[in-house]
Amino acid sequence: MNSLAIKLPGLDLRNPIMPASGCFGFGQEYAKFYDLAVLGAIMIKATTEESRFGNPTPRVAETSSGMLNAIGLQNPGLEHVLAHELPWLEQHDVPIIANVAGSEVEDYVAVAREISKASNVHALELNISCPNVKCGGIAFGTDPEIAASLTRAVKDVSEVPVYVKLSPNVTNIVSIATAVEAAGADGLTMINTLLGMRLDEKTGKPILANKTGGLSGPAIKPVALRMIHEVYPHVSIPIIGMGGVQTTQDVIDFLSVGASAVAVGTANFVDPFVCPTLIDELPEALHSLGYSSVEEISGRSHR
Amino acid sequence: MIRTGLMEVVRNKEIADRVYEMTVIGQQTIAMQTPGQFVHIRVADHAEPLLRRPISICSIDQDILEFTMIFRVDGRGTELLAAKRSGDTIDVMGPLGNGFPVVASPEEHAWLIGGGIGVPPLYELAKRLKESGVQLTIILGFQSEKDVFYEQRFRELGDTFITTVDGTHGLPGYVTDQMALLQDVPSIYYSCGPHPMLKAVEKALPNIPGFLSYEQRMGCGIGACFACVCPTTEGQGSYVKVCSDGPVFQAGVIA
Numbered sequence: 001m002n003s004l005a006i007k008l009p010g011l012d013l014r015n016p017i018m019p020a021s022g023c024f025g026f027g028q029e030y031a032k033f034y035d036l037a038v039l040g041a042i043m044i045k046a047t048t049e050e051s052r053f054g055n056p057t058p059r060v061a062e063t064s065s066g067m068l069n070a071i072g073l074q075n076p077g078l079e080h081v082l083a084h085e086l087p088w089l090e091q092h093d094v095p096i097i098a099n100v101a102g103s104e105v106e107d108y109v110a111v112a113r114e115i116s117k118a119s120n121v122h123a124l125e126l127n128i129s130c131p132n133v134k135c136g137g138i139a140f141g142t143d144p145e146i147a148a149s150l151t152r153a154v155k156d157v158s159e160v161p162v163y164v165k166l167s168p169n170v171t172n173i174v175s176i177a178t179a180v181e182a183a184g185a186d187g188l189t190m191i192n193t194l195l196g197m198r199l200d201e202k203t204g205k206p207i208l209a210n211k212t213g214g215l216s217g218p219a220i221k222p223v224a225l226r227m228i229h230e231v232y233p234h235v236s237i238p239i240i241g242m243g244g245v246q247t248t249q250d251v252i253d254f255l256s257v258g259a260s261a262v263a264v265g266t267a268n269f270v271d272p273f274v275c276p277t278l279i280d281e282l283p284e285a286l287h288s289l290g291y292s293s294v295e296e297i298s299g300r301s302h303r
Numbered sequence: 304m305i306r307t308g309l310m311e312v313v314r315n316k317e318i319a320d321r322v323y324e325m326t327v328i329g330q331q332t333i334a335m336q337t338p339g340q341f342v343h344i345r346v347a348d349h350a351e352p353l354l355r356r357p358i359s360i361c362s363i364d365q366d367i368l369e370f371t372m373i374f375r376v377d378g379r380g381t382e383l384l385a386a387k388r389s390g391d392t393i394d395v396m397g398p399l400g401n402g403f404p405v406v407a408s409p410e411e412h413a414w415l416i417g418g419g420i421g422v423p424p425l426y427e428l429a430k431r432l433k434e435s436g437v438q439l440t441i442i443l444g445f446q447s448e449k450d451v452f453y454e455q456r457f458r459e460l461g462d463t464f465i466t467t468v469d470g471t472h473g474l475p476g477y478v479t480d481q482m483a484l485l486q487d488v489p490s491i492y493y494s495c496g497p498h499p500m501l502k503a504v505e506k507a508l509p510n511i512p513g514f515l516s517y518e519q520r521m522g523c524g525i526g527a528c529f530a531c532v533c534p535t536t537e538g539q540g541s542y543v544k545v546c547s548d549g550p551v552f553q554a555g556v557i558a
Contacts, residue, residue, distance in 0.1 A: 025527035029547070032305045032525070045529075053532075053540040058520045060530040062380075065350040069522070074529045074542075218350040246350065269523040270345065270353060272307060272396070 003283050003293045004040075008238045008260055009186040010123040010161035011095055013040040015279050016294045017251070020242045020265035021046055021099035021125060021165075022071065023216075026085035027092070033272045036092040038279060043189075043263055044085065046101040046127050049110045051077030055132060056209035061198040066217030066244070067266060068196050070132040070210035073101050078111050086118045095122035097163065101130060105153050113157040123160050126151065126185075129167030129192035131214045141167035141192075144179035151183035161186035163240065166231075168223055169195050177231040188231065189240040189263065191224045217266040218244040225257050229301060232258030246270070248285040251278055258299045305525065306331050307396040312387045313369060319452040321376040322420070323385050324361070331395055332368040335360055338427035339402030339495075339516055339551045342372065343524035345394035346383040356380045357521050357546070359495070360398060361423035362430065373423040373452065399524055400550050403428050403493055403514050409436035414489035415461075416478050416504050418444045418496025424516055425495055426453060429460045440464075440489065442481045444500070448472035479503045492554075505554050513554035519545040534558045 004015035019030070021043040027036055036042065054074030061068045075081070089096055098115045102108040112124055128141035128150060140150050147164070155162050164180040166173060168191040177188055193214025198207050206212070224243025232239065241259030245251060246267040254262045267274045282294075291297040310329035318324045343355040362371045376385045387393060405428065406413065413432055417425045422443050432439055439461025445451045448471035457463040464481045465473030474481050478500065488511065494504045495516035505513065522528035526547030533549075535541045536558050543549060543556065 023523075023528065025529075029523070029525045029527040033307075051540065053534075053542060054529060057530075057532065059532075060354075060520055060522045060528070062352055062354050065353060067354060067522070069528070069530065071529045074532065217353050266353070269528060270355060272305070272523075272525070 003286060004279070006260055006294050011041060011097070013095070013261060015040040015282070016255070016261035017275050017279050017282070018043055018097070018240075018261065018263050019268055019275055020263035021127070023265040023268045026081070027089055030268070030272060031092070034276050036094050038276050039094050040261060041095045041097050041122070042089070043097045043099055043125055044089075045075055046073050046099040046130065047075050047078055047081045047111055047115060048073060048101050049078050049107045051075065051080065058207055058209055061207040061213065063196065063198055063215065063217075064219060066215055066219030068198055068208060068213035068215055069193070070208045070213035072132050072210065073130055078114055082114060082118060086120060090120050096120045097123045097125050099125045099127050099165070100154070101127040105150055108150060109153050109157050112154045112162070116157070116159040121160060123186070124154065124158055124162045125189055126154055126162055126164045129165050131167070131169060131193060131195045131212065132210060138167050138169060141176065142170050144175045147176050148179040148183035151180045151185050155184040163187040163189050165192055166190040166227075167192050168220075168227055173227050174231055174234050177235050181235050181237050185237060187238045187240065188235065189242065190231065191220070191227055191243045194220055194223060216244070218246055220244050221250060221253075225253055228254065228259055229257040232299060233302060246274065248278055248281045251282060252285055252289070252297065255294060255298045256301045258302065260294070260298050305396065305399065306334060307394065309392040310395045312389055312391045312393060314389060315385070315387050317385075318373070320449040322373060322450065322452055323376065324371060324373050324452075325384065325387065326369050326371045327393065327395065328367070328369045329395070330368065331397070332363060332365065332370050335363045335370055335398045337398075337402035338405065338431055339424045340398040340400050341550060342395050342397035343399055343521075344384065344396070346380045348394070352379045352383075354522065355396065355524060356384065357524055359424040359516070360427065362427045373420070375420045396524065400546055401548070403516070403551050405431045405435065406437060406491055407435040411490045412438040412440070412487070414482075414492040414508075415439060415441045416482070416492060416494040416496070417442070418478060418500040419446065419450065421496030421500075421516065421518065422453060425493065426456065428493060429457060433460045440485065442466070442478045444468075444478035444496070445472070477503070479507050482507055508554075514551050515554055515557070516551045517545050517549055517557060521546050
């Protein structure tokens with residue numbers, strides 16, 4: 001039996017490792033490094049109804065053990081993704097989780113309705129947590145009632161299970177998690193980036209043109225672990241964990257606090273082979289701790 | 304396939320104020336066929352500093368599988384790179400991006416215009432053009448005399464002019480001041496340097512085919528993260544990614 005396989009709503013994963021949305025484009029770039037079919041799944045870049053150029057540059061700034069980004073949901077728009085990116089991905093035997101974003105409820109609904117019909121889209125990831133856009137994004141993810149009503153609206157039209165990506169930029173993440181679960185979410189993905197800023201040493205002004213950006217990388221792992229640990233006992237839907245995952249130990253930690261699968265973001269920029277490497281190393285890491293499967297180790301912190 | 308792997312440092316020395324010339328050896332050099340491409344270097348094997356550093360390829364020696372890059376120490380990453388010694392290894396991704404198209408006719412007269420740390424990729428280009436018999440005029444701009452590097456090497460390849468902003472070496476002023484003093488015009492030009500310099504060069508040489516190498520803060524270096532986008536002259540939200548669509552673009556493409 002494959003010790004790495006895991007079944008989640010809509011997702012029959014051969015292993016629990018997947019690149020996180022926004023850090024892997026639509027897969028084309030990383031297909032130049034390895035066969036994408038080795039991945040558990042791919043969370044593709046956020047798609048909005050219309051194409052978006054995103055924010056002015058500079059859009060990234062390195063920080064201690066991490067980075068800030070303010071890309072601003074740049075993407076070619078729903079029609080293009082349906083006509084080009086998703087059909088291209090079909091040549092790879094790997095389930096796609098489509099990240100859905102928008103400014104208004106109607107935008108999310110329009111994207112969810114159409115993109116969930118694509119044959120290789122096995123689940124949606126509802127992006128209610130992007131910190132880098134003026135409208136939408138995080139505004140939907142910081143109020144439990146608004147998050148719940150958006151979840152309900154998307155659930156009504158989606159043909160595949162809906163995972164909701166939670167923002168860490170809240171005081172009570174449990175209230176958001178339980179609200180979206182009650183509204184019908186099939187799973188949670190957490191966490192998105194933490195809002196941050198870096199200054200130019202000479203001018204004392206923010207480096208990012210957007211002034212603020214989302215902090216990712218190893219620096220945010222402790223926050224992510226704490227939040228998943230906090231949410232896990234209060235929900236019965238699965239959690240896909242993310243936030244600074246770089247090593248096999250990080251994967252073990254995320255599974256331990258209650259994640260059923262783990263997404264890798266910023267680390268792809270540092271080591272393009274990080275996902276296949278983690279997939280190769282994970283069975284031995286599980287075994288060395290006395291576990292025979294991902295399912296068995298998931299949530300062990302709570303037992 | 305894009306390659307990543309460990310390469311061995313052969314030499315690393317300071318050749319101007321905080322400017323280092325590092326030569327590395329390894330099989331990845333085989334893929335380096337076009338001048339103007341860059342490599343993405345991991346400077347530490349832990350999370351600090353986290354991201355790779357994009358550095359342009361300065362010269363390539365296929366016979367002994369060595370390539371050279373020149374970088375200015377300007378932060379934590381390049382400080383670590385400057386500390387590398389002969390025999391150390393570095394994690395190199397690349398070559399990446401699209402380089403300069405090399406014209407190959409002795410009829411051509413090319414101008415190569417470089418600014419500061421944008422000068423290095425023009426060196427391999429100059430060698431290739433010279434081999435093809437192309438007549439070369441090389442104009443290199445720096446801040447000050449202490450920043451000047453590779454002057455003699457370029458002189459061996461073509462007519463070379465130096466400018467410094469503070470006037471301590473060569474013509475006082477910018478590369479465009481030197482360009483204005485030249486009597487002839489090129490049939491083609493190539494340039495690499497800061498964005499304002501590239502725009503000024505482009506403006507000074509209208510209706511002449513040119514290729515410009517742009518610089519931008521990068522994340523992944525391969526086109527996935529959308530950090531290094533530049534709006535194009537087409538407007539209406541059209542853009543290119545410097546890392547994977549460039550870094551070299553035809554004159555007139557970037558807004």
